[in-house]
Amino acid sequence: MFRTRSLRALAALLLTIFAVSVFAEDDEDRFELKFAKDLQFRGGRVTVDHAFGKLVIRTHAGSDVQVRATIRSSDEAIGKQIRILTDSDAGGVTVETDYPEIRRSHGHLSYSVDMTVTVPANAPLTARNRFGNTDVRGLQTASSIENKQGAIKFADGRGAQSISNSFGAVEVIGNRGNLTVSNANGSVNIRDVDGALNVSNRFGEVDVADVKNSATITNANGAIEAMDIGGSLKATNAFGSVKASTISGSADITTSNARVDLSNVNGSAVVRNSFGSVVATTIRGDFTVDGNNSKVDASGIGGNAKIDTGFGGVTLREVGGMATITSNNGSIKVSDVKGALDAEARFGSVLADRIGGAASVDSANGSVTLKDIGSSTRVKATFGPVFVDGVGGAVTVSNANGSVSVAGLRGNGCHPVSLTTSFSSIKVALPESVGYTVNARTSFGRIHTDLPVTTTSVSDAALTGTIGRGGCKLDLVNANGNITISKE
Amino acid sequence: MTITCNQIDDLLFDGSPLAMETAARHAAECDACAQTLAAWNELSDTAQSLRTTWDNDTLWPRIERAIRAERKRPMRWTSRAAAAIFIIAALGAPLFYMLRVQTREAAFDRTIIRVSALDEVERTERDYTRAIRNLEKLTDAKLEDSESPLMVSYKEKLMLLDDAIAECEANIDHNRQNAHLRKQLLAMYSEKQQTLQDVLREDSDVSNP
Numbered sequence: 001m002f003r004t005r006s007l008r009a010l011a012a013l014l015l016t017i018f019a020v021s022v023f024a025e026d027d028e029d030r031f032e033l034k035f036a037k038d039l040q041f042r043g044g045r046v047t048v049d050h051a052f053g054k055l056v057i058r059t060h061a062g063s064d065v066q067v068r069a070t071i072r073s074s075d076e077a078i079g080k081q082i083r084i085l086t087d088s089d090a091g092g093v094t095v096e097t098d099y100p101e102i103r104r105s106h107g108h109l110s111y112s113v114d115m116t117v118t119v120p121a122n123a124p125l126t127a128r129n130r131f132g133n134t135d136v137r138g139l140q141t142a143s144s145i146e147n148k149q150g151a152i153k154f155a156d157g158r159g160a161q162s163i164s165n166s167f168g169a170v171e172v173i174g175n176r177g178n179l180t181v182s183n184a185n186g187s188v189n190i191r192d193v194d195g196a197l198n199v200s201n202r203f204g205e206v207d208v209a210d211v212k213n214s215a216t217i218t219n220a221n222g223a224i225e226a227m228d229i230g231g232s233l234k235a236t237n238a239f240g241s242v243k244a245s246t247i248s249g250s251a252d253i254t255t256s257n258a259r260v261d262l263s264n265v266n267g268s269a270v271v272r273n274s275f276g277s278v279v280a281t282t283i284r285g286d287f288t289v290d291g292n293n294s295k296v297d298a299s300g301i302g303g304n305a306k307i308d309t310g311f312g313g314v315t316l317r318e319v320g321g322m323a324t325i326t327s328n329n330g331s332i333k334v335s336d337v338k339g340a341l342d343a344e345a346r347f348g349s350v351l352a353d354r355i356g357g358a359a360s361v362d363s364a365n366g367s368v369t370l371k372d373i374g375s376s377t378r379v380k381a382t383f384g385p386v387f388v389d390g391v392g393g394a395v396t397v398s399n400a401n402g403s404v405s406v407a408g409l410r411g412n413g414c415h416p417v418s419l420t421t422s423f424s425s426i427k428v429a430l431p432e433s434v435g436y437t438v439n440a441r442t443s444f445g446r447i448h449t450d451l452p453v454t455t456t457s458v459s460d461a462a463l464t465g466t467i468g469r470g471g472c473k474l475d476l477v478n479a480n481g482n483i484t485i486s487k488e
Numbered sequence: 489m490t491i492t493c494n495q496i497d498d499l500l501f502d503g504s505p506l507a508m509e510t511a512a513r514h515a516a517e518c519d520a521c522a523q524t525l526a527a528w529n530e531l532s533d534t535a536q537s538l539r540t541t542w543d544n545d546t547l548w549p550r551i552e553r554a555i556r557a558e559r560k561r562p563m564r565w566t567s568r569a570a571a572a573i574f575i576i577a578a579l580g581a582p583l584f585y586m587l588r589v590q591t592r593e594a595a596f597d598r599t600i601i602r603v604s605a606l607d608e609v610e611r612t613e614r615d616y617t618r619a620i621r622n623l624e625k626l627t628d629a630k631l632e633d634s635e636s637p638l639m640v641s642y643k644e645k646l647m648l649l650d651d652a653i654a655e656c657e658a659n660i661d662h663n664r665q666n667a668h669l670r671k672q673l674l675a676m677y678s679e680k681q682q683t684l685q686d687v688l689r690e691d692s693d694v695s696n697p
Contacts, residue, residue: 030596052659052666053599072599074665102662108606110665112599131659132668149656149672167652167676185648185679203645221641239638257638 031079035069037086044092046119051097051130053113057145059121059138065093066118073111078102082111092123133168142177151186160195169204178213187222196231205240214249223258232267241276250285256292268303277312286321295330304339313348322357331366340375349384358393367402376415385424391415399424403481407488409434414472422479431488435468440485442478449485490514496521500528600665609670616677623684630687642687649680 041063048055060066067086073079081100087093097113112132119125125143127134135153136145142159145152151168154161157175166184178195181188188199188206196213199206206217207225214231217224220238232249235242241258244251250267253260258276262269268285271278274292286303289296295312298305304321307314313330316323322339325332331348334341340357343350349366352359358375361368367384370377376393379386382400390408392415397404399421407429409415414434419426430436430451440447441462455465467474467485476483491499491514499511515522563571601609631643656673663669 030593030600032592032596052663052668054668070595072596074600108603108664110600110663112663112666112668114599131656131666131672149652150668167672185645185652202648221645239641 029074029076031073031076033071033079035067035071035084037067037084039065039067039086039088039093041065041088041093041120041123042090044090046092046123046125047094048117048125048127049094049096050113050115050128050132052099052111053097053115053132055127055129055132055134056116057125057127057134057136057139058116058118059140060118061121063120065095065120067095067115069113069115071113075109078109078111082113084113084115395419403427409488416473418473418475420477421481423481425481425484426476426478427484427486428474428476429486429488430467430474432468434472435466435470436472436474437466437470438474438485439464440476440483442481442483444480445478445482447483450487451485493518493521496524500525599667601667601670603665606665612674613677616674616681620677620681620684623681623688627684627687638690639687642683645683646680649676649683652676653680
């Protein structure tokens with residue numbers, strides 16, 4: 001009794017499964033056809049022209065070209081008219097997907113062909129696809145891959161490869177040889193290229209890493225990121241940010257309206273930017289920024305630094321050579337420069353600290369503060385105060401409407417001092433050990449000195465004479481302000 | 489061991505070799521017990537000779553019991569394996585068939601979408617085009633008036649997108665359910681919407697991003 005029941009249950013289960021599997025069949029009219037063909041490759045080139053479906057390219061050690069495809073259509077009649085045309089001769093092998101002309105529109109006729117072509121590893125390939133993704137792996141010789149409105153994936157290649165796309169992403173992982181990639185509107189992601197790289201894009205992001213040779217990247221309106229470039233890097237962008245790191249050679253970056261991040265460059269670096277900030281760290285060679293309205297923040301420059309910007313501030317630290325900075329409307333902050341400093345600011349302040357060489361500053365409407373300058377100091381200012389503290393050379397300050405204050409003249413040698421202003425005060429602190437020949441005059445102010453002056457001529461508006469034994473020039477010229485000489 | 493004649497019967501009933509040997513030793517010295525032993529041996533011999541033909545009433549029930557026990561014994565492993573293979577094949581074949589059909593259908597769906605899903609796709613496309621039209625109303629003047637390089641770049645991108653959208657739509661006209669074309673069109677609509685939003689956000693102020 002029990003055995004009979006079990007058998008009945010088993011039979012029912014089998015029937016159910018069978019019924020479900022039968023009803024799992026599609027409820028629509030669907031046509032599917034498999035295509036397979038092997039073609040002898042006798043040299044030349046393999047050319048694949050495909051559309052409306054996925055194209056997969058693989059390689060093998062054999063000498064034939066294997067074509068496998070799945071033709072699908074929502075209509076059997078259309079599906080049967082789709083053909084895979086193949087040809088093989090001494091010139092190579094061609095594979096082409098041929099679709100029938102469909103006159104009806106807005107109907108429910110649809111079709112697609114997914115194709116896999118396996119080619120001899122050393123056969124040069126030209127593969128074109130439209131409206132489908134393309135996936136290529138293992139090509140061992142120079143080839144060309146082209147796609148339109150579909151993504152491209154390329155991996156494990158060898159030889160000079162050319163990949164172009166429009167309206168689809170491009171991803172390359174591994175090529176032992178030069179690589180050229182062009183895209184119009186899609187992201188480009190490249191890793192591990194053992195050769196030179198040339199990438200051009202219009203409106204998509206470009207992300208590049210691990211390139212053994214030089215890399216040239218051109219984009220219009222998309223971010224660029226480049227890391228671990230074995231040679232030099234040239235990145236040109238119009239409106240996208242650029243981030244570059246660990247460049248063995250030099251770096252040449254151009255963009256506008258976007259941020260530039262640059263770090264760890266072994267050679268020199270040149271950055272052209274406008275309306276975007278520039279941040280740079282550890283540039284072992286010279287560093288040049290032409291930043292129209294860019295804020296610049298740089299540190300660890302091995303060579304000379306030359307920065308020219310319009311409306312952004314400049315912060316510069318640890319420069320091995322000399323620093324030349326121009327900022328129209330932004331402040332300048334510089335510290336730890338081994339060489340000389342040449343700074344020009346129109347409407348921003350200048351603050352320089354620990355400059356090994358001479359300092360030359362031109363400022364129109366901002367304050368100037370210089371501390372610990374190794375050599376001579378020259379400042380030309382118009383409306384801002386000038387403070388100089390700690391100088392190893394001559395001091396020349398020419399101001400118009402701002403005060404001038406000089407102190408910390410180092411050493412026992414002669415540091416000639418020439419300070420001029422018109423509508424503010426002049427203060428200078430002198431070491432007692434050095435003799436000065438004083439020539440001070442002001443029109444509407446007083447002259448006060450803490451150091452004894454042997455005068456040769458004195459009046460309410462002028463004082464000439466010597467401090468100590470004299471000899472070192474001290475010229476203090478004012479028009480409408482006091483002059484104070486104090487003891488250091 | 490020394491015994492008495494009273495004990496001879498007990499030894500014979502015992503029947504063990506030691507008991508029989510003791511009884512024989514005593515019978516050698518006692519005539520009466522020797523006769524008893526001889527009679528016992530004769531009886532035993534007769535019983536031995538009758539064993540094979542003895543008709544026993546309990547024999548058949550014993551045989552039946554043995555057969556039932558045999559039936560209850562577990563199946564042999566070969567039988568089990570055969571049964572398992574049969575069940576697996578019976579269950580697995582339809583399952584495999586069903587799975588294969590479903591995989592094939594899923595692959596088909598990935599390339600050619602179903603009519604039922606097409607409505608959803610086209611609704612999404614209509615939403616996009618509506619949003620894009622609204623955005624274009626807001627950005628048109630800005631794009632027309634401005635000749636800044638950034639706006640020129642946006643214009644170029646929008647033109648490029650429009651061309652690609654038109655090409656994609658022309659192909660969709662003849663290949664409506666092609667999943668790649670539909671995905672591509674949606675991606676480009678999305679990109680265009682994003683670009684127009686970027687244009688809208690863009691102002692003339694100078695910024696330091």
